[in-house]
Amino acid sequence: MNPCDPHVALAPRPGVADPLPAGATRWAAMELPAPGRPLQRVWRDRLPTPGPGQLRLRVAACGVCRTDLHLLDGELAFPGHPVVPGHEIVGHVAALGPGVSGWQLGERVGVPWLGWACGECAACLRGSENLCEHARFTGWQLAGGYAQQVLADARFVLRLPPGYSDAEAAPLLCAGLIGYRAYAMAGDDVQTLGLYGFGAAAHLIAQVAVHQGRRVFAFTRSGDLAAQRLALELGATWAGGAEADPPCALDAALIFAPVGALVPRALHVLRPGGSVVCAGIHMSDIPSFPYAWLWGERRLLSVAHLTRRDGERFMQIAAEVPLKVQTREYPLAWANQALEDLRAGRFAGAAVLRC
Ligand SMILES: [Zn+2]
Ligand SMILES: [Zn+2]
Numbered sequence: 001m002n003p004c005d006p007h008v009a010l011a012p013r014p015g016v017a018d019p020l021p022a023g024a025t026r027w028a029a030m031e032l033p034a035p036g037r038p039l040q041r042v043w044r045d046r047l048p049t050p051g052p053g054q055l056r057l058r059v060a061a062c063g064v065c066r067t068d069l070h071l072l073d074g075e076l077a078f079p080g081h082p083v084v085p086g087h088e089i090v091g092h093v094a095a096l097g098p099g100v101s102g103w104q105l106g107e108r109v110g111v112p113w114l115g116w117a118c119g120e121c122a123a124c125l126r127g128s129e130n131l132c133e134h135a136r137f138t139g140w141q142l143a144g145g146y147a148q149q150v151l152a153d154a155r156f157v158l159r160l161p162p163g164y165s166d167a168e169a170a171p172l173l174c175a176g177l178i179g180y181r182a183y184a185m186a187g188d189d190v191q192t193l194g195l196y197g198f199g200a201a202a203h204l205i206a207q208v209a210v211h212q213g214r215r216v217f218a219f220t221r222s223g224d225l226a227a228q229r230l231a232l233e234l235g236a237t238w239a240g241g242a243e244a245d246p247p248c249a250l251d252a253a254l255i256f257a258p259v260g261a262l263v264p265r266a267l268h269v270l271r272p273g274g275s276v277v278c279a280g281i282h283m284s285d286i287p288s289f290p291y292a293w294l295w296g297e298r299r300l301l302s303v304a305h306l307t308r309r310d311g312e313r314f315m316q317i318a319a320e321v322p323l324k325v326q327t328r329e330y331p332l333a334w335a336n337q338a339l340e341d342l343r344a345g346r347f348a349g350a351a352v353l354r355c
Helices: 066-072 166-173 175-185 200-211 225-233 262-268 308-320 332-344
Strands: 027-031 040-044 054-064 089-096 108-111 114-116 149-153 192-196 215-220 238-241 250-255 270-278 299-302 327-331 350-354
Touching (some): 054 332, 089 149, 089 166, 108 149, 108 166, 166 327, 175 200, 192 200, 200 225, 215 225
Parallel strands (some): 215 238, 250 270
8 A cells, every 4th residue: 555645544443433323422632741752542331411502412523634743742732631632623512511502413624723712801892702801712722522421512513525435524623724824824926836745634725726816836854755746736836845945026925834944935935025935834944044035025934823714714715616625534543653754754745534
């Protein structure tokens, strides 16, 4: 089996991550006991009870995101207790807590990274719930979707567009959504768009950009021909290594790889007035660079998390633009393997756990 083949679903080992039979109450989760340790499979004997305003979801699929690696590696503050990662959750409503309305049992929904915001702090009141000082994030402060069951605040779950399988819908919930927020932040006047790090997010947002008539320039790890080929198949005008110069100056560049050295690289190939948007939650240090590369009203920005409005807008776009979602599927019990394959860049597109 070629691990780079898209749409390759690994056969579960016998007895591992068996689908939860109807009516069963015993369920599995993959839990991170502490940073630097592998995830451990744990079994729970009772279904979680949704509290006021919550839904209980039977998880169908959960995407594997680079942020999960940052949590594993201790680059995000560890909550101080074992945590179930996963914030690209596709699940079916299995129980409604007190006071929940607007959702039906069995309905397919998505749970993104922003799991809760206070609605009362200065950031929330000015419409920036992504910057809420009390925000809680799925798969970090809140139990995530590397599990067969999860609880979610009904106000923060998203309706998912039809036409995508559960595995295809999962990467929309972070790779797609954060990619979209970064893309939107670059502005409307972008004709030439650079994407640094052509993984889960870039392969989705490249399709949106091409659909909207923009020219896409894909920068991959040096020698990652599979990613470069995928970029060209999805409509990119040009693809090359991250150290290469594109054939023209760029109006904007989005950086999805957690590599600070890409920031001066991207600024260097930007036209005056253009933008570099850093989309990751963690990045290695940015090396110093000549001020001339920033001069000329070039802008350097970061994107933090998402708002529910981003989610609604992006799901609308995903309904209109038939996105080809490149997935590499793993059974839930293989979460450690999925994370290591992501770290090593062993596949193009997005890793998804089947729960
Ligand atoms: Zn993510
Ligand atoms: Zn708030």
